[in-house]
Amino acid sequence: MGLKIDNLTGGYAGNQVLKDVSFQVDDGQIVALIGLNGAGKSTTINHIIGELLPKSGQLTLNGVDLGQAPAAFKAQLAYIPEQPILYDELTLEEHLELMLSAHQLDKAAAWDDVMRLLATFRLDDKLHWLPTHFSKGMRQKVMLVAALMLHAPLLVVDEPFLGLDTLAQRDVIQLMKAHAASGHSVLMTTHLLSSAAEFVDTFVVLANGQVTFVGSPQALAQAHHLSLSNLDDYFDLAPGVVAHDHD
Ligand SMILES: Nc1ncnc2c1ncn2[C@@H]1O[C@H](COP(=O)(O)OP(=O)(O)OP(=O)(O)O)[C@@H](O)[C@H]1O
Numbered sequence: 001m002g003l004k005i006d007n008l009t010g011g012y013a014g015n016q017v018l019k020d021v022s023f024q025v026d027d028g029q030i031v032a033l034i035g036l037n038g039a040g041k042s043t044t045i046n047h048i049i050g051e052l053l054p055k056s057g058q059l060t061l062n063g064v065d066l067g068q069a070p071a072a073f074k075a076q077l078a079y080i081p082e083q084p085i086l087y088d089e090l091t092l093e094e095h096l097e098l099m100l101s102a103h104q105l106d107k108a109a110a111w112d113d114v115m116r117l118l119a120t121f122r123l124d125d126k127l128h129w130l131p132t133h134f135s136k137g138m139r140q141k142v143m144l145v146a147a148l149m150l151h152a153p154l155l156v157v158d159e160p161f162l163g164l165d166t167l168a169q170r171d172v173i174q175l176m177k178a179h180a181a182s183g184h185s186v187l188m189t190t191h192l193l194s195s196a197a198e199f200v201d202t203f204v205v206l207a208n209g210q211v212t213f214v215g216s217p218q219a220l221a222q223a224h225h226l227s228l229s230n231l232d233d234y235f236d237l238a239p240g241v242v243a244h245d246h247d
Pocket residue numbers: 012013015017035036037038039040041042043044244245246
């Protein structure tokens with residue numbers, strides 16, 4: 001079933017950003033939300049994670065309605081924000097233990113999997129490090145491990161590649177693909193259209209808080225006479241996608 005967003009209108013007090021946004025993320029799919037700065041990508045995500053309340057519209061995840069059962073809705077998703085949020089006084093291991101217990105997961109049962117993820121990102125020898133010792137990319141990797149180890153039905157990732165080296169970017173793509181292949185789904189935002197076109201199933205284009213396109217990378221490219229490798233030119237060419245940040 002996956003995530004279904006129907007006619008979502010919402011935003012911030014005094015700034016209604018999203019207008020009638022509808023799209024879905026089916027089980028087993030990777031969907032990328034794209035759009036220029038200020039188009040409404042983060043606002044959409046803030047609604048999905050329950051940080052913002054819709055003015056109207058409906059969000060359901062595997063049949064659970066966010067408005068009616070927020071805790072059950074949120075329990076099904078793992079969210080990786082654009083800016084890593086870590087506690088200065090907790091080690092890497094303590095961060096992961098905290099996340100596991102917050103999700104009622106048993107450390108003994110989950111730990112082999114956690115160590116595999118840490119090894120993927122070359123963090124397995126840093127369990128006792130504090131966040132102050134981590135580089136920006138390492139902090140991002142910790143957030144990725146903390147979310148991926150939950151195996152949540154929906155993984156929501158704001159800008160997954162920000163601050164990551166090329167090896168880690170490749171690893172994140174593989175892990176997102178594995179997450180989807182296991183029947184779960186991924187919703188991400190990105191500005192890297194050509195790279196995303198290599199592994200996402202669907203692009204959802206937002207412009208000025210409205211959905212202007214939903215379809216495969218191939219369909220998006222064809223609609224604008226672009227090749228997949230030239231998709232980064234999309235926002236130069238597509239009419240009606242320009243966001244107005246401050247109107
Ligand atoms: N806390 C806020 N209060 C009021 N308006 C906001 C707030 N955060 C964002 N906005 C406005 O909402 C609109 C959409 O912003 P949003 O952050 O969703 O865009 P985005 O597509 O994620 O952009 P970016 O690519 O820069 O991350 C913008 O006009 C922005 O100014």
